[in-house]
Amino acid sequence: xxxxxxxxxNWKMHMTTKEARELVSGLxxxxxxxxxxxxxxxxxxxxxALSAVKETLSGxxxxxxxxxxxxxxxxxFTGEISPLMLKEVGCTHVIIGHSERRQLFGExxxxxxxKLKSAFSHGLAPILCVxxxxxxxxxxxxxxxxEEELEKGLNGLTTEQVQSMILAYExxxxxxxxxxxxxxxxxxxxxxxxxxxxxxxxEAAAEKIRVLYGGSVKxxxxxxxxxxxxxxxxxxxxxxxxxxxxxxxxxxxx
Ligand code: PEP
Numbered sequence: 001x002x003x004x005x006x007x008x009x010n011w012k013m014h015m016t017t018k019e020a021r022e023l024v025s026g027l028x029x030x031x032x033x034x035x036x037x038x039x040x041x042x043x044x045x046x047x048x049a050l051s052a053v054k055e056t057l058s059g060x061x062x063x064x065x066x067x068x069x070x071x072x073x074x075x076x077f078t079g080e081i082s083p084l085m086l087k088e089v090g091c092t093h094v095i096i097g098h099s100e101r102r103q104l105f106g107e108x109x110x111x112x113x114x115k116l117k118s119a120f121s122h123g124l125a126p127i128l129c130v131x132x133x134x135x136x137x138x139x140x141x142x143x144x145x146x147e148e149e150l151e152k153g154l155n156g157l158t159t160e161q162v163q164s165m166i167l168a169y170e171x172x173x174x175x176x177x178x179x180x181x182x183x184x185x186x187x188x189x190x191x192x193x194x195x196x197x198x199x200x201x202x203e204a205a206a207e208k209i210r211v212l213y214g215g216s217v218k219x220x221x222x223x224x225x226x227x228x229x230x231x232x233x234x235x236x237x238x239x240x241x242x243x244x245x246x247x248x249x250x251x252x253x254x
Pocket of ligand 1: 235
């Protein structure tokens, strides 16, 4: 049996507080008829909009996530945000290791690991992103890159922790490029991730873990992706910035 799907929207550095309220109000209207016992819906707005989004979501089952966080609770870390701060504004989840953090802001598998441990100790469910660049894919290194990200990123985590987290396979060449991995290409990597999880944490735990696909997900391609056995949802960037396209992805993906 497949896992409960999750459709997650990563707004990146988009949306002022005012725009965020409008987007979420529109989204709530569009998804009014969606059976949320059958799909988890999550949004990850920028930090400045988290409180406003939480307020607008009041009473709705839509989940709230941070896009990143520091592993410390507080300190001299200019420009960073802590797990306590995310919790306080109502986040239940946090995205960790997005490729933009890795490529543009020096995130490593080691800092990802520290962040994952911190998220667990503060009761935040992490969404860990992994994925290869075009160069790595063309060099035949896709699975070795993913394996290293998993080995180092999840180092020292217990099976109980790992089975409560969410993974996202996001091929870097498909992010924001309009170029989606085909369902077959994505499934090949998702199946690899599932096999890796089985080998490290056993079949029962591995079967519970949702592995989302991210990379130019749109209303037109979500169904083909979701038809694959090991694809359990989508992490959506660009198409999550419009209420109607995100709602369409939720409806077609669940
Ligand atoms: C993302 O940011 O995680 C992402 C997949 O972006 P996009 O959907 O725009 O490719």
